[in-house]
Amino acid sequence: MRDEPYRWIEAIQDRQDYIEDQLRPGSPVVGITYNEGMMLLTVSKGQRKIFEVHDRIALSAIGHPADIERLRMLVTDTASVQGFQNATEDINLHRLTNYTLAPAFKQAFESIVGEAYIIKMLLAELGSTSEKNQFTGINFDGIVRANSSFAVIGGTGAIETGMQNYLTAAQTDADRDLTTALQLGLETWAVGKELSAREPEETESEDTQLNTTQMDEIIDTAREEGEIEVGVLEASQQGASKFRLLTAQEIEAALK
Amino acid sequence: MNGTGNFLNRMDIGNRDLAMQEVANHKGDFLDLLRHANHPLKIDLPSGTTQQGTDVEIAHSTTVVAVRYRDGVIIAGDRRATAGTAVIYDRAEKVLQIDRHSVLAISGSPAIAYEIARILEHSFQYFRRSQLQELSLQGKLRMLSRLIRDNLAMALQGIGGVIPIFALYDLDADDDENGGKIFFYDALGAHFENVNFATTGSGSIWIRGVLRYLSRFGETALHEMDKQQAAITLLRLLDIASEYDAATSGYNAKGQIFPTVKTVTRTGVNTVSDDDLTAWYAEAQPNAEE
Numbered sequence: 001m002r003d004e005p006y007r008w009i010e011a012i013q014d015r016q017d018y019i020e021d022q023l024r025p026g027s028p029v030v031g032i033t034y035n036e037g038m039m040l041l042t043v044s045k046g047q048r049k050i051f052e053v054h055d056r057i058a059l060s061a062i063g064h065p066a067d068i069e070r071l072r073m074l075v076t077d078t079a080s081v082q083g084f085q086n087a088t089e090d091i092n093l094h095r096l097t098n099y100t101l102a103p104a105f106k107q108a109f110e111s112i113v114g115e116a117y118i119i120k121m122l123l124a125e126l127g128s129t130s131e132k133n134q135f136t137g138i139n140f141d142g143i144v145r146a147n148s149s150f151a152v153i154g155g156t157g158a159i160e161t162g163m164q165n166y167l168t169a170a171q172t173d174a175d176r177d178l179t180t181a182l183q184l185g186l187e188t189w190a191v192g193k194e195l196s197a198r199e200p201e202e203t204e205s206e207d208t209q210l211n212t213t214q215m216d217e218i219i220d221t222a223r224e225e226g227e228i229e230v231g232v233l234e235a236s237q238q239g240a241s242k243f244r245l246l247t248a249q250e251i252e253a254a255l256k
Numbered sequence: 257m258n259g260t261g262n263f264l265n266r267m268d269i270g271n272r273d274l275a276m277q278e279v280a281n282h283k284g285d286f287l288d289l290l291r292h293a294n295h296p297l298k299i300d301l302p303s304g305t306t307q308q309g310t311d312v313e314i315a316h317s318t319t320v321v322a323v324r325y326r327d328g329v330i331i332a333g334d335r336r337a338t339a340g341t342a343v344i345y346d347r348a349e350k351v352l353q354i355d356r357h358s359v360l361a362i363s364g365s366p367a368i369a370y371e372i373a374r375i376l377e378h379s380f381q382y383f384r385r386s387q388l389q390e391l392s393l394q395g396k397l398r399m400l401s402r403l404i405r406d407n408l409a410m411a412l413q414g415i416g417g418v419i420p421i422f423a424l425y426d427l428d429a430d431d432d433e434n435g436g437k438i439f440f441y442d443a444l445g446a447h448f449e450n451v452n453f454a455t456t457g458s459g460s461i462w463i464r465g466v467l468r469y470l471s472r473f474g475e476t477a478l479h480e481m482d483k484q485q486a487a488i489t490l491l492r493l494l495d496i497a498s499e500y501d502a503a504t505s506g507y508n509a510k511g512q513i514f515p516t517v518k519t520v521t522r523t524g525v526n527t528v529s530d531d532d533l534t535a536w537y538a539e540a541q542p543n544a545e546e
Contacts, residue, residue: 051385051388052384052385076385077282077386080289080382081293084290238525239355239525241381
């Protein structure tokens with residue numbers, strides 16, 4: 001098939017459409033920083049979606065659970081071996097994403113006779129100082145994007161743009177506390193959720209502004225049907241491992 | 257093939273065979289993961305070097321002591337490292353945090369002990385990260401047993417024996433119950449729970465009787481002591497051990513070198529600060545000038 005460029009490009013395009021269709025209903029993930037570290041937030045239904053990779057690295061993804069699990073283990077195993085062979089300080093997100101994950105994503109995506117990964121991944125790395133914090137998103141085709149203050153993943157590019165616009169508009173106080181960050185994260189999630197529920201053609205064209213009532217409705221429905229999941233990398237956490245999941249009580253208290 | 261910068265191990269698990277896109281399932285076993293990554297841990301001694309049927313004395317020059325107090329376990333270790341009769345280092349850390357709720361106090365060969373602590377730490381973390389739950393208390397105890405047993409050949413050589421105390425807090429304990437637990441290991445890896453206290457190392461023989469006395473007849477029972485009382489008791493015990501055992505250091509006032517003291521409670525592992533130790537030392541040694 002590679003001898004016939006047109007057919008190959010067409011096959012890749014079909015594959016991309018197929019993967020995006022599969023990803024569209026996925027619950028978006030929001031990554032933002034706060035005064036004591038970094039946060040990954042989503043709303044999950046039964047399956048856990050935010051994971052600890054290593055001492056200062058956390059991961060979340062949308063997509064097929066089997067693909068998420070396989071790639072989560074790939075990056076966790078790689079980091080664990082490397083952290084033991086050398087030292088925790090020798091593990092960094094840039095190398096994990098660019099040398100381990102991205103090639104695997106790209107190869108699966110372009111091997112059109114093989115199975116593709118239905119996945120988008122968002123990783124967070126807590127830096128030694130807050131300026132060195134980093135979010136890295138990896139698309140199913142292996143494209144890597146890094147950002148230091150916030151990042152989102154949603155089913156399609158349009159959903160992500162809508163969420164990013166909301167976050168950019170709200171970036172008033174970079175020194176926000178955990179409660180404020182949690183509320184902002186949840187609002188951004190609601191924007192993404194609303195966009196993913198619309199028809200594909202509407203996502204591109206319509207205004208993404210939600211009023212408070214609409215937003216509260218989306219959040220209330222989500223909380224009835226699933227549960228808010230928040231993983232944080234806290235600089236103040238004692239010991240080498242900085243990751244923890246917030247408890248249901250902590251999330252409740254923050255949203256009161 | 258991406259060797260992730262390790263010249264000795266060019267076969268990286270991450271990219272071993274991207275075409276297969278398969279990640280082996282290690283079921284949370286870190287040693288299995290290392291084997292798979294061509295990084296086996298086995299220490300191979302040349303054949304015929306293992307002594308058999310002889311009395312083996314394990315060098316364990318140190319004193320570490322753990323006591324179950326009101327909020328959990330408090331554990332202390334002196335700072336001296338020796339080689340024969342020479343003091344080679346006076347700031348050695350012998351009480352090592354393994355995870356948020358466990359601590360390993362080591363006596364014996366430092367090289368092996370530190371490596372065991374490091375493997376243990378990585379094993380617990382790997383289990384938690386891959387299996388999405390904490391390794392159980394029994395699982396943690398067995399992991400340490402396995403590492404000590406795997407090290408038997410070195411222990412029999414008399415050069416690499418390790419006899420640790422493992423203290424942890426059982427989070428499954430009821431809120432009104434003290435979940436602090438102390439376990440003592442022998443050189444073969446068998447573990448025993450010590451209910452009230454444990455001590456090991458060359459200085460331990462001088463204080464075991466005192467501990468027994470305090471536990472049985474003390475004004476305040478060990479398990480009823482608060483953190484300060486328990487810490488002062490441990491400082492006094494280490495002082496006694498250092499008085500009689502050349503391989504155990506006392507408090508170095510000039511260098512401000514204190515024993516390491518850590519607590520393991522429901523909220524996690526905490527290191528007692530030098531400021532607290534300075535204040536408590538004043539109370540621990542009222543007759544210091546004598």
